[in-house]
Amino acid sequence: MKNLFLLLVLLTLSSNFIFAQLKSDISGNLVKIAEPTVQRNISISDFSYQPTSDGFKNTLQTKPGIAFLSSAILPGSAQAANGKWARAGIYLATEAFSIFYYINRTNVAKDQEQAYKAFTHKEWSVVAYSQWLIGYYDNNGLSHDKLNQLRAMVDGLDPDFTDTRNDWNRVNITLLQEIERQTELICGSCGSGDFSHVLPPYGSQQYYELISKYYQFEGGWSDFYAENVAVNNPNYDYLYDNKGDLASPLFLLGAERADRFNNNYRRAGNILNLLVINHVVSAFDALFSVQLKNARVQASADMMRADSFSLTLHF
Secondary structure: OHHHHHHHHHHHHHHHHHHHHHHHHHHHOOOEEOOOOOOOOOOHHHOOOOOOOOHHHHHHHHOHHHHHHHHHHOOOHHHHHOOOHHHHHHHHHHHHHHHHHHHHHHHHHHHHHHHHHHHHHHHEOHHHHHHHHHHHHHHOOOOOOOHHHHHHHHOOOOOOOOOHHHHHHOOOHHHHHHHHHOOEOOOOOOOOOEOOOOOOOOOOHHHHHHOOOOHHHHHHEHHHHHHHHOOOOOOOOOOOOOOOOOOOHHHHHHHHHHHHHHHHHHHHHHHHHHHHHHHHHHHHHHHHHHHHHHHHHHHHHHHOOOOOOOEEOOO
16 A cells, blocks of 8 residues: 555656646747748648658657657657657656666665574574473473474484574474464463464575564574573473563564565565656656647647748747
């Protein structure tokens, strides 16, 4: 809805600008007809509009459809061919800025995303998370018929915080997801229900997003694990942290870094809307301008009388 609103606003502003320019063109380029003279007689058949240039430029000056396609492909091109330099400059500058900004934000976002992933490979472990989940069951008196299978997988293991991707082969994610789907929420104000999320497939885009987005996964972060799970902290009650009161610094840092590159991706996506609008507005501007130009010439021809006259056209 936000992008649609922006599209409507920009189209409205652009339309006002275009028709203001067209109105200026009309008022500044009126046909001037003088009184008949005895020096030379010109008949209707003698009149024909002669374009000022040949080739493709002439086509852009006389064919509205071609002008439309030209400016749809390269904003400002038909405007330049018709001498509308200010409008051509605006469209071309908007095009160049949009392309540059899109490439820049996309590259920055990609670099930040790769840095974030490398960060999680040192700080978030599925082994640590699985051990936290087992502690959650044990400390809250919960049971699951597959829990002992998970316990056997991670019992006695130390999470590999040198590169936690090594831990992906140590936990069966299908088994883990089955347990997560049937895990009851236990917290002060959760109400009834089960866990709302399961760990996405290892290395997927959702995997990297969720581990620093939902407090359910805070048990996998190295600082939270070291402070509470590894030492079996007696002051930690293993309640579901639905408000993030126990969110560790690394969890919060991960969320901040993920938000940073996602914002840059969003900015790059938003600028594409401006790029599309620029093509559309430029194309219709070219179409209407050439149509008006042709109509003006036709109207001049219709106004001519059969007797002698002087004709001046301004473009």
